[in-house]
Amino acid sequence: MSGQAVTLADVALAAGVHPSTVSRVLSRPQLIGEPTRTAVHEAVARLGYVPNRAARQLAGGRVGSIGVLVPDITNPFFAQIVRAVQQGCRDAGQTMLLADTDQRADEELSGARALAGSVDGFVVCSPVADMKGWRSVVGDTPLVLVNRRANGISSVALDQRAIVELGVQHLRDLGHRTIGVVRGPTAYWSSRERDRVIRTLDGITVLGPVAPDFQAGIALAAELMASSVTGVLAFNDVQALGIMAGYRAAGRSVPHDLSVVGSDDIAAGAMSDPPLTTVTAPVQQLGVTALQLIEQLIAGGGATDEVSLPVSLTIRRTTKAAARGAGTHLARRGEPQ
Amino acid sequence: MSGQAVTLADVALAAGVHPSTVSRVLSRPQLIGEPTRTAVHEAVARLGYVPNRAARQLAGGRVGSIGVLVPDITNPFFAQIVRAVQQGCRDAGQTMLLADTDQRADEELSGARALAGSVDGFVVCSPVADMKGWRSVVGDTPLVLVNRRANGISSVALDQRAIVELGVQHLRDLGHRTIGVVRGPTAYWSSRERDRVIRTLDGITVLGPVAPDFQAGIALAAELMASSVTGVLAFNDVQALGIMAGYRAAGRSVPHDLSVVGSDDIAAGAMSDPPLTTVTAPVQQLGVTALQLIEQLIAGGGATDEVSLPVSLTIRRTTKAAARGAGTHLARRGEPQ
DNA sequence: TCGATTCGTGCAAGCGTTTGCACGACGGTC
DNA sequence: GACCGTCGTGCAAACGCTTGCACGAATCGA
Known part of the structure; x- marks a missing residue:
């Protein structure tokens, strides 16, 4: 009555050919002559034939x-x-x-x-x-x-290198001198890869590893506030959102007290307040x-x-130019860049 | 060398029984005697046998x-x-x-x-x-x-009725008198169902239908600001977040100028600023x-x-008591409730 | 004009399971 | 002690499809 009633054999019968011919028309049409081919196609259409996946797989073809x-x-x-x-x-x-x-x-x-x-x-x-x-x-x-x-x-x-470089460069362009980059769990290849990139950069405050979730971001906020970091590149957007929440909860403000750059560009980032500056991935x-x-x-x-x-940089509102005095002490001892 | 090398027959051979016996042990164990059963299980485990889905399906059994x-x-x-x-x-x-x-x-x-x-x-x-x-x-x-x-x-x-009632009641408890409820696309059953509930409620300003997405929420915000609504139940959280963004963009504030209740309780709601009050669904x-x-x-x-x-109500920070004067004109002409 | 190709199609053997049927062994009843 | 039910297991047929092989017809070069 329904559910896969019509089989290859039915089609073959209707088209007046052998089942194997039908099979070939469907999988390797070039093997079959033009007239037969159209006849088969017509029959397939008329009967509403749908190949049975299981049978196809079992017979050694593609599973699909x-x-x-x-x-x-x-x-x-x-x-x-x-x-x-x-x-x-x-x-x-x-x-x-x-x-x-x-x-x-x-x-x-x-x-x-x-x-x-x-x-x-x-x-x-x-x-x-x-x-x-x-x-x-x-x-x-x-x-x-x-x-x-x-x-x-x-x-x-x-391109993990680009992610790090884009984020860091944006912060530098804004005048930040004490820039934090958050590492992710070392189980991830992307984390390890970014670590490698970070090591090639000068004047970076390396943070973490910190889990790429909201709670971890909140926790990280405290650490950030206690540091001299004025701009941070989070491991991903969710974590960035967590950092923002942590600041907010402490009565501090992003981007006033901290510039934040996320990574990935998930929808929630565009909907946050302020909307998140992030390194957009072509997901x-x-x-x-x-x-x-x-x-x-x-x-x-x-x-x-x-x-x-x-990847590309999407500038929204969680980053702003570093305050005049901010990070000066670092500039003093750090790279003039 | 791998990929589904070991079959029912292999197991049968190893266990010294007929393939059909193995099949039965696996699908209807109670048919098979205890000693045979354990022997088969042992062989299955030892050989790392995994049933072939396609064959099973083809033979008319469960697909799995x-x-x-x-x-x-x-x-x-x-x-x-x-x-x-x-x-x-x-x-x-x-x-x-x-x-x-x-x-x-x-x-x-x-x-x-x-x-x-x-x-x-x-x-x-x-x-x-x-x-x-x-x-x-x-x-x-x-x-x-x-x-x-x-x-x-x-x-x-x-329970769509509960969603609407919980949201509306919460707003009423806070003293709101002009309460808006946003309808969703009528293609959804849940929308139609809520509509039916809304009709049974008094003193509700019915909004929409409005698409359950962020952009639509933003657009809706303008309409809301032009109305006398002081508390609104959105169709879902994303839409609620949109409403908030719309208010923010217009220099207004939630919950000061508008109390917002979402629906669903998605993660982004807990991460928003302020965190979203919502009707939590046991997703x-x-x-x-x-x-x-x-x-x-x-x-x-x-x-x-x-x-x-x-469903249940999760109170966060997008709802607050209605301002004294707010909604008075409605109370005047509306239900004393 | 004849042999050698090529092309189009039919044939049948599987693929790994499930399951109805049959058959032998065992235990209990009269 | 013969008979009948029950229980546990083997047997073989299907499930719907793919594909190597074979075979006849058409095509081409010499």
């Missing part, structure tokens, strides 16, 4: 679905990526299997294990498990990493690119690719 | 996955539901197929069509397509609705319940169920 793992779908950053991937999948007639790993390495691996064999490939966002574990789980199922790099594995990541693009890479890998284009996506 | 459709995964409200469902799935050894419908009826239906036959059941969040369309697509695949009701279909929804519970319902339906417990989830 890709697995996506994210640390936390509740995080708008990942939600946007997922959305982009899903839209791409839809346009390509694929389906997406999603698993939320709760930022735990074991969940990551067990999630992948559960999906392995039911997907053509994996897109994994900010994984924390080590690559040896990953390899053993996915075997030779294509795999692309988002915001993480690893030898011999395709990946797409934000959508991250998803789109990941999908492209995995499709390419699935199609057999074996080359591994490491794509780096550029 | 459920399809979830959301209007917008980027919306934290839905993201949280998805997360809850996914965790439940994981615990039950199921997988989740997610599709984002972009709030479009056609995407909803075509998404469902693509998934039909690959899932044991559907969980559909706030669908806008009509139920006739749905029925024709899903056939007799189990279906549960989240935040939408329909005859003869299991569903779980928030997690929404997902958990939906999963329970669908599992029950899949298991064959045919009864359709309409669950209503209670």
Whole structure:
């Protein structure tokens, strides 16, 4: 009455050909002669045939679905990526299997294990498990990493160097001399990467590691107030928002007492008061690119690719020029820049 | 070398039994004798056997996955539901197929069509397509609705009456007399439901319909400022945040010039300035319940169920007592209440 | 004009499960 | 002690599709 009643055989019958011919028309049309092809297509359309995924997979063809793992779908950053991937999948007639790993390495691996064999490939966002574990789980199922790099594995990541440099430079341009940069959890590749960048910069006050969440941001605010930092680059927007909340709670004001730059540019940042200056990431693009890479890998284009996506600065209202006196003592002992 | 190498047959061989026996141990253990059962379990564990989804489905058994459709995964409200469902799935050894419908009826239906036959059941969040369309697509695949009701279909929804009443009552308790309630898009069941509640209330200024997003909230702020409304219940938190932004941009202040109550209690609300007073929805519970319902339906417990989830008021700082004079003119002509 | 290609299609063997059926062994009843 | 139910397990047929192989027809070069 419904649910997958019409099969390949039905179509074949209707078109007066062999089932295998129908199959070929659908998967590799160039093998089939023009007249037959149109006849089959007509029958497919008339009967409303939809291939059975399971059967297709079982027979050894493509599965037609890709697995996506994210640390936390509740995080708008990942939600946007997922959305982009899903839209791409839809346009390509694929389906997406999603698993939320709760930022735990074991969940990551067990999630992948559960999906392995039911997907053509994996897109994994900010994984924390080590690559040896990953390899053993996915075997030779294509795999692309988002915001993480690893030898011999395709990946797409934000330009972490640019994030740090853009944020810091903006603060410097505003005259800030004592600039803080917040480190993230070392489990993240992005954190480690930024650390490396930070080390190459002069006159930076390194803070953290601090968790990339609101509460941690609030806690960090106290530390900031006790320091001479006048401008800070947070690890991400949520943390930045936390810093702002901490200042507010203490009766201090952003950007008057502290200039804050976030990173990612999530929607909540644009809605905050004042709206958050941040380093905008092409989040959508991250998803789109990941999908492209995995499709390419699935199609057999074996080359591994490491794509780096550029970021840009979005200036809103949490940053302002440093007060005359502020940071002077640092300027005295620091880099004239 | 990996990727689903070990099959039922391998396990059977290792355990010295017939494949069908292994299958039964895994699906209906009570049919099999104790000694055999343990032997099989041991072999399964030792070999690290993972059933092949496609084969299982093809053979007519359970698919082991459920399809979830959301209007917008980027919306934290839905993201949280998805997360809850996914965790439940994981615990039950199921997988989740997610599709984002972009709030479009056609995407909803075509998404469902693509998934039909690959899932044991559907969980559909706030669908806008009509139920006739749905029925024709899903056939007799189990279906549960989240935040939408329909005859003869299991569903779980928030108590829309309570949302409106809680919000309005809070404002009344604070002495507000000219209270605005914002309607949402009529495509949503929740909107229509709230409309019905609003009609039963006296002395309410009905606003909208207004889209449940930030921009629309900003636009609404102008209208609000021109009115005599001193307290407003927004359709959801994001819209409420928009209203606040609109006031701020106009140099007015919340809650001084307007008390605002949101609805949903998303994370961004707690992080706003001032933090948003809102009607808190048990979002997690929404997902958990939906999963329970669908599992029950899949298991064959045919009864359709309409669950209503209670909400509660979370008072933060966007509401305050009405100024003495405010709303007097309304009190004059309005209900003494 | 004939052999060698190429092209288009049919055939059938799987892919890994589930499940209805059958069959042997065992224990209890008259 | 023969008979019947029960219980535990093996057997084999499906599920819907893909794909290597084979075979006849059409095409081309010499």
